Each structure stands twice: as C-alpha cells, then as structure tokens.
Amino acid sequence: MLGSGNTATVLCEVIANAGHQIVQVVSRKEEHAKLLAAAYSATTATLTAAELDPADIYIVALNDTSLDHVESIPGIRDQLVVHTAGSVSIDVLSSCTSTYGVLYPLQTLSKSSTHVPEIPFLIDGSDKDTLHRILGFAKSISHKVMEANDAERLRYHIAAVFVSNFANHMYVLGELYCNKERLDFKTLLPLIEETTQRVKEISPFLSQTGPAVRDDIFTLSKHLQALSSNPDIKYLYLKLSESIIKFHVKHQ
Amino acid sequence: MLGSGNTATVLCEVIANAGHQIVQVVSRKEEHAKLLAAAYSATTATLTAAELDPADIYIVALNDTSLDHVESIPGIRDQLVVHTAGSVSIDVLSSCTSTYGVLYPLQTLSKSSTHVPEIPFLIDGSDKDTLHRILGFAKSISHKVMEANDAERLRYHIAAVFVSNFANHMYVLGELYCNKERLDFKTLLPLIEETTQRVKEISPFLSQTGPAVRDDIFTLSKHLQALSSNPDIKYLYLKLSESIIKFHVKHQ
Numbered sequence: 001m002l003g004s005g006n007t008a009t010v011l012c013e014v015i016a017n018a019g020h021q022i023v024q025v026v027s028r029k030e031e032h033a034k035l036l037a038a039a040y041s042a043t044t045a046t047l048t049a050a051e052l053d054p055a056d057i058y059i060v061a062l063n064d065t066s067l068d069h070v071e072s073i074p075g076i077r078d079q080l081v082v083h084t085a086g087s088v089s090i091d092v093l094s095s096c097t098s099t100y101g102v103l104y105p106l107q108t109l110s111k112s113s114t115h116v117p118e119i120p121f122l123i124d125g126s127d128k129d130t131l132h133r134i135l136g137f138a139k140s141i142s143h144k145v146m147e148a149n150d151a152e153r154l155r156y157h158i159a160a161v162f163v164s165n166f167a168n169h170m171y172v173l174g175e176l177y178c179n180k181e182r183l184d185f186k187t188l189l190p191l192i193e194e195t196t197q198r199v200k201e202i203s204p205f206l207s208q209t210g211p212a213v214r215d216d217i218f219t220l221s222k223h224l225q226a227l228s229s230n231p232d233i234k235y236l237y238l239k240l241s242e243s244i245i246k247f248h249v250k251h252q
Numbered sequence: 253m254l255g256s257g258n259t260a261t262v263l264c265e266v267i268a269n270a271g272h273q274i275v276q277v278v279s280r281k282e283e284h285a286k287l288l289a290a291a292y293s294a295t296t297a298t299l300t301a302a303e304l305d306p307a308d309i310y311i312v313a314l315n316d317t318s319l320d321h322v323e324s325i326p327g328i329r330d331q332l333v334v335h336t337a338g339s340v341s342i343d344v345l346s347s348c349t350s351t352y353g354v355l356y357p358l359q360t361l362s363k364s365s366t367h368v369p370e371i372p373f374l375i376d377g378s379d380k381d382t383l384h385r386i387l388g389f390a391k392s393i394s395h396k397v398m399e400a401n402d403a404e405r406l407r408y409h410i411a412a413v414f415v416s417n418f419a420n421h422m423y424v425l426g427e428l429y430c431n432k433e434r435l436d437f438k439t440l441l442p443l444i445e446e447t448t449q450r451v452k453e454i455s456p457f458l459s460q461t462g463p464a465v466r467d468d469i470f471t472l473s474k475h476l477q478a479l480s481s482n483p484d485i486k487y488l489y490l491k492l493s494e495s496i497i498k499f500h501v502k503h504q
Contacts, residue, residue, distance in 0.1 A: 087471045087475065106439060106442075107443050108446055108450070112454070113450065113453070118442040120439050120442055120443075146436075155435055156439070157471075157475070158479065158489075159430050160440060161475065162422050162425045163422055163423050163426040163440050163444050164446075164461070165463075165496070166425075168456050168460055169460065169495065169496050170414050170419040172456045172496075173418075173495075174412075175455060177410065177414065181407045181411075187358060187408070188411060188412060189452060190359060190370040190372055190396070191358055191412055191416050192415050192416065192448055193369070194359060195360055197367075198365065200445075202364070204420050204423035204424045205424050207420065208421065209420070210413050211339075211413065213417070216315075219409075222406065223406075223410050223413065226406055226410060227410065232499070236495055237410075240418045243425075243488055244424075246484065247424060247428065
C-alpha cells in the first residue's frame, strides 16, 4: 500500500478483512507508515526508499498531485500497479510499469470512521490480462465491481461530488445556520435520514418536496426575508431554489 | 383531520397507530376524503360542509394558502385546532377558535412511502393550557416533541429546506447527469448512504470531503471542463464549489 491517508487506511482494512496480507505500507512520512503498518504487522518504507518489498499488487493511494511522481518509485517496474483516483488517467502509471490499472473506490472514505462502508469499485487495466487480474482482486474485496474507462470514471467522480460532497455541504449550511440561530441541528437528523432512505425507493426527481418545487412564492419569500441577516446562505437558498424550479419545469 | 394530502395521510397513520381514533376526514374533494377515511372507518365532510363532527383535536393539514380560509370552517369555534405548517404563524387560527396551536412535523412526509419515519414535532399553543394539551397529544404520537414559537419554527423550516429539499436536489442533479451520460445512478447509493451515516457520527463541517474543500484546482478544472456540455449543472458545480471553499476558509 503506497499511501497512509484516508483511502489507504480504509482500503488496508478492507483488503485485510478479505484475507489478503498487507505486506508493506509506504508513505512520505515514515511515522505515518508505521502507524498504519502496525495493525497488519507489515513492513514500512518511505516513498524515496530503495527497493520495495515483493507483492502481488501495488496500490497507489496517494493524492492526485503525488501520483505524478509515482514513476520515480523504485522496485515496481513490471509489477502490477493500480491507482485509486477518480479523475486521474490510467496512463499516469504507464512510465513506471507495463502492467497497470485503476481500482477506484466510489465511496467517501475516512480513517476516523467507526465502520467500513460498502464500497463499489470502478476498475480499469492497461491490457486484457491486467484488467482480468485487477477484476479478480477487486471481486475478492467487494461485491460491486464495474469496469470503467478514464472518461466514465471521471463522470462517476463528478456525479459523486454532487450526491456526496455537495449534499454534505447542504448539511454544513444547515448546521452553520442552526448554530447561528441557536437551533438544535440534531433535531434535523431524522429528516436527513428519511430523505436518504427515500432515494433508495424512488427517483429523487419524483420525490422532490419543499417550497421551490411547489412554486410556493409565499413561503420562498418568507424564507428569503428571514435570511436577510445571513447573506451567504440567502444567496445559495435563492440559487438552489431557482435551480429546482428550472429543472422541474424543464423536465416535467 | 382537515386535509387529505401527504401530511394528512401520514399523520392519520401515526395518530391511529398511537391508539387514537380518526373521527372524520375533511377535504375540499369528497373522493379524497373518502379514500383516506376508509382506512379508519371515519366519516367524511367537505371543507364547505355544515357542522363538523365533535373531536378532541382538529388538525388542519392543508397547504399554506388554504390555511387563510380556515376561519370560514364551521363547527370548530371553541374547539382545539392546530395547523401543521412550518412557515405560517400560529395566529392564522385566531379568528376561527380561541384555543389553537401548531403541531409541525419536522419531517418529509409522503403518502406513497412504504414506511412511517420518526417524526420530531415542533409545537406551540395560544395559551399555557392549550400548549399543555397539545404537548400531551404530541407526546402520545412521538418521542421527540419540542416547543417552538413562530420565529423558531420558521428557522427550523429553513434549515430543513437545506438538509432535505436541497440535499435531495443534489441527488436529482446526480441522477439527471447519470441519465444523460449513461451512468448507473444506483451505483451511487452506497455513497449517498455513507454520507448520511457520517452526519450522525460527526459534524458535517469536519467530514466535508472532495476537491473543493481540498482546494484541488487540478480536479476542479477537470470536472468543469468535462461539464462544458451540461451548462446548468456546470454552473451549480462552480457555485457550490465556491461556497464550500468560502465557508471552509471563513470558519476554519
């Protein structure tokens, strides 16, 4: 495992849980590598180390900018190497080895989380045989594995930004507003839970509720008026309400 | 129960499940009233009917504009009457009875849903005794009951728009983008689920992930470029990324 951040940490757990051995953890900072390696009795190395230990697969779970320097890592030429990034081309690995690919977890991964979520993987390979090897490995650690090329993976990453990063930002705005107005954000948790439950049952387009989709000008103007002392939040309330009205008029 | 829409339908189920009797369902359209009343062997009436049946509490679950006409409903003077709206003043009921209040479900309610979610109620009353009666009723149908005046209830409604209506709009944008780009939206469901699970464990501000909060210009520009054939979605991607950067710089 090359990397010791959120993705590397959660993937180590998933891979070890599936019965594989974490041979070595490689990180820029050796203390980070040691922390993660300790749980798996793995060796450690720094990214600038000499030879890496032999392994069946080298997983490069570094951030996107560090990926550009992966060609300088010694000891992985002719080995099976995959990266885990949504919006980085498979070919970033082409100068470091002949057998490479992608193992992209379509999930939000946090080392501080108390549980390991279900992780769908989007995979790709530099050739048919390599893809087949990556597929076998991915299936051994997840029930949901799909092939996706660079363009498809990039699009899934964009869709993921909307449904996860931007949805979470809506929770952030709700939380900041609650804190400012001395409301209890936790009171909203059953509502958040139910909104998410419903998307499993029915198209979110069909289950959209609220003043904007009803074109309820009365409530919209009351809310905008009440938000006059929170201009940033008011601006987004307006933009998002406009967007809801626009998309529902356009697609109905 | 005055009303036969989503709120009225789900509240009838919650109230009946708690052991209360639904005496009568009142709706503008008698066939709607009959449909809902049938499940509870309740009588029906139209909003313009003569006297309503005697009941311990009259719940006005009409949309906000219809609430303005509630004073013209005969037979509820001197009865206990509550409305269920987040952004309508308690005083909209003052001309129809002397004992009135609010029973606002802080939840997204849909008659087509296959389950009844947990519903926190925000309540208010025209005087101490009335509030006490509404509190007793609310506690008999929910484990989460809080007092909230007009201004507080309006603010909770605004926060609810962000965490539910706007979060769902993010799912809608993800779904529309997937449909357009021939991606499988269902592949994103574990990610949606995990994002919501995390908000129960940790402040969403602290768990924000994605290219915007990392200020990862490389990925942001790749995504914006890939969205050039989806100008509406691209516009929101930009606005929401700006907002994430702004809020995290401002509050860190």
